[in-house]
Amino acid sequence: MNTSYLSGFGNHFSTEARPGALPEDQNSPQVAPLGLYAEQLSGSAFTAPRHTNLYSWLYRIRPSVMHKAFKPLKALTEKTFMKPEHINPNQMRWNAPKALTGNFIEGLRTVCGTGLGHEQRGLQVHLYSFNQGMKNQFMMNADGDFLFVIQSGNVQIKTELGTIQAEPGEIVLVPRGMKFQVNPLDPGTACTGYVGENFGAPFRLPELGPIGANGLAHRRHFLTPVAAFEDLEGKFELIGKFNGALWMAEMGHSPLDVVAWHGNYVPFKYDLRKFNTINTVSFDHPDPSIFTVLTSPTDTPGVANVDFAIFPPRWMVAEHTFRPPYFHRNCMSEYMGLIYGVYDAKTAGGFVPGGGSLHNFYSAHGPDADSFEKASFTDLKPHKIEDTMAFMFESRTAYMLTDYAMEKGFLQEDYQDCWQGFKKHFKG
Known part of the structure; x- marks a missing residue:
């Protein structure tokens, strides 16, 4: 999959992995180009003001609805996305966690936080530790955005909109509702870091006020992947997170089959x-x-x-x-x-x-x-x-x-x- 990037925060991007995959004049023509299916992924209410309206049009090989019924993964939820329940007034500090073997989902551990997806407010902080790829598993978080803070090990994050590679000192954001996969960039290498799961309003750049135009993080340094796709058939699993719990649905194809897309609801990385x-x-x-x-x-x-x-x-x-x-x-x-x-x-x-x-x-x-x-x-x-x-x-x-x-x-x-x-x- 391609790992080239488009730059800019909040821009409206257009990218295609095959020439002619993007419709020229309409988002959803009667017949999409190249025999693809048109699908909109919304990151905000349809009627949100223009400057906060988030969406992307995806042109994919199969529609996202092609999966079997979700089944609860209670044991995996209890091991990974544990519910924060205790308030402690003390100042608290933690050592680095013990290294875990397995893939990204198996290596997640919730430390603290507040709120849940259905409340649309708050944040939970998770740690991750893994040394194996997700293979035929993919994830979709319906609760909130995942902000990855890479601490050790280079990672590959494959999303519906393209592939991102990141190293320690970089952050990666995968928006709420987007399917993705997290792998060690170098097979077998231990990868560790933090995840901030944001249930509230999507992240944006802060207002600069008297600072002016050129301080803090500049929008041109935020990198969004170009279109890439997998046309794979077989046995795949989609792990969905809904209101703090994990569910699994079987699929007969890779969900990363978006050939072209345009919009502003996108994953990105930024070098701190x-x-x-x-x-x-x-x-x-x-x-x-x-x-x-x-x-x-x-x-x-x-x-x-x-x-x-x-x-x-x-x-x-x-x-x-x-x-x-x-x-x-x-x-x-x-x-x-x-x-x-x-x-x-x-x-x-x-x-x-x-x-x-x-x-x-x-x-x-x-x-x-x-x-x-x-x-x-x-x-x-x-x-x-x-x-x-x-x-x-x-x-x-x-x-x-x-x-x-x-x-x-x-x-x-x-x-x-x-x-x-x-x-x-x-x-x-």
Whole structure:
């Protein structure tokens, strides 16, 4: 399958894997070209405003409705998409999970989150670990978008609209309702990472306001695959996710049989290293919102269902300023992960690549004692933070935890110790 890309976020794309597969004047002519079937995939209500209306027209070898009845996969659901049920007020941190063998679906584990697909709000955070391809299995998530954060191992994500290859430091979004398959790009290689499952409004670029036209993530760096297709017959399985549960339907052909498509409801990838970081060049520490890559808005202006923010390499030049993230208590809830390197607010260790942390709403947090002492009394020369990439899923709702998240050896039970060593500097 072709792995070429089209660039731009939110654009209307047209691409065909066979010349003449796209109709010239109509979306659904009486007879589609090349004997194909015309099918629309909607990512928004038909009557959504033009700037938020999401859809793609697919011209495929067989219509999507050609599958047998879905049957529940209760055992697989209980092992993978566990329901978050516990609220815990403590600051929490996790080690990197144990490596799992098997394919992508078998290697998913839910850590925390809130909301479900039928509520159309909230986010759940999953970890993945796999070393095998999905072969004749495909997945379709009717609940929400999947935002993949690649942590280790190169992956191949085959979708109805084409194939995406991604490496650590890149993210991939597969929209709600789109069929896809996730494989190691190099067979047998262990692949690990994070998945943010967004049940709310589709991700979009944040408004730039006074920043102007050229800050943060630029739309031209988002890459969408060109049309590619599989014309395969045999025994295939479609794994569907509906309201938190997995179901399976048998198919007699590969569902990735779209020969041409046009629209703006598309999968994409983005290289986080292309993010144009905005920072202070005078004094004080900017709020972490300045690092937002993508946002899922709510009906309350300025309050996100989820913001996806990153903390990449950047210059620190502020004078008379405590440079690491400040101590704070937030009305938003924050799940953080580390792709590689060391996070500048946790230099004493414990926050490791592949691991994560959770600070629920109004849970006090900030730099550990080691980071505080170093940043408070160092000579403030210009300094570049290098070789690191952390990220955050920030939401207005509290994250609940799964039983998996509470397992011994995975949960760091001594996380609060990193804040117990602060010295008293008050001089009265």
